[in-house]
Amino acid sequence: MESLFATIYSFLDTVLPFAWAASLFMKRAFLEIMLITPLCAIVGIQVVNSRMAFFSDAISHSAFTGIALGLLLSINPLLTMVVFGVLVALGIAKFKTRSDLPMDTIIGVFFAATIAMGIAIISARKGLTQALSSFLYGDVLTIAEMEIAVTFALFAVILIFIALSYNRLLLTGINEPLARSQDIPVNIYNYIFAIILAVVVTMGIRTIGILLITALLIVPPASARNVSRNVRQMFWYSLFFAWVSGIAGLVISFYTDIATGASIILTASLCFLLTFIISLVRR
């Protein structure tokens, strides 16, 4: 794997002959952002179209507890974060099929319970607070090659699933009874998507942080919606805005010392503002 990364770094030296891309940690950050931002955008389209932003927020905040559990039990916190996030997502999805309560109420209950659990753990073990802060704000500049490789594998698997089920997922998001009437196994799709969302959200936390990961999911697709007239445009514009925000945010953070996660989301929000103005002018 080392020689593969050496080749990639030398390629990046050729195509990105800029001061900001000179150091190894910036090259790694660039690679991670090139993978995680479109991944978030692809999953985020469904989040926006199915009104699942709060669901994604609950998963990202549950990561806080997952990390605390990992630190407490001396297990790799990246692993406990992903597993705990997936369990919370599946728990919410299961409750949704069994309860008459509104979806946001169910999510609110899970949200509160998991956060309370996380606070309970860190308040009992004071030393954990320091280790948690890098997850709150994200730290893409310390990303390791192994993490980039895992993100790449994840990107490939999720892209294949999304390519095979995109139309059906979209119809499910538009109207579940209509999707069921067309023999689409709605519950299975909902569970699989909940798992994918949990994995992407928790993986993205290393780059963007718990506080801002939902923004990376929803802001580029929301910008795309402002200027799209059909499904195809929304998909490609979402990817475009995600990449532009990611790379511009990384470069801005290099020259200004702003946290990378924050500068990515600020750039994405600026894209949203511009596309919103365009949509107003078009009307």
Next chain:
Amino acid sequence: MANTAIELVNVSVTVNHAPLLKNVSAGIPKGKITALIGPNGAGKTTLILAILGIIPHEGEIFFLRDGRRETTRPRIGYVPQRLDFDRGLPLTVLDFLTLSSQRRPLWLGYQQAKRDKALEALREIGVEHLSERQIGRLSGGELQRVMLAMAISREPEILLLDEPAAGVDVSGEALFCEFMTRVQREGRLTMVIVSHDLSVVTGHAEHVICLNRTVQCQGGAPEVLTPENIMAVYGPHAGLYRHGQDTCIHPLHHK
């Protein structure tokens, strides 16, 4: 039995301890138009959802093939009474119709055959001109017709329409009547229409099921649609009138 497409045996649906349907037993004839009539809250939509397998039920729903009872559903086209969806979604009518038929993700473009089939269905319902419009910007009547086109583009064996004429304007209603007449003439499609609209029922239905939580009466349209039965189902204020030279009879809505 050979002429029955769907057989309902003691179908009951209970939601939150409230019985919505109780021991519904009925047969829906093959290749004919069956009207499901009854007052508000009679369980008409619930029965359609039970047939679709969307809502859990007790009792049995059989789909008959060559006289044999099967529980696997054939291809069913369904037009809901109202489609609740995010109206800001950038989704064209053509996107909407190809969503369920095409496996290739729409962001890679349409498959020519699926696109042609969707356009053909839109043409059949007289709404081909709407193909590039966003579905959130359609009127209620236009959306109903687009959903009907989506349902028939699946080439269903059974078509379930829940209040198909609701919200449809006069020209839309004429097109809808034309479609019903064609379906009736061809006799290939088993159609179930939920309707409050007695004009649709008297104009097209060959078989009628009167529902009010349970089956009140059922049979051929002329035998069932007697003033006594209509009064028993809808109350004393229901009536009918003919509108101009239309082939359809228009309703004097039940209040």
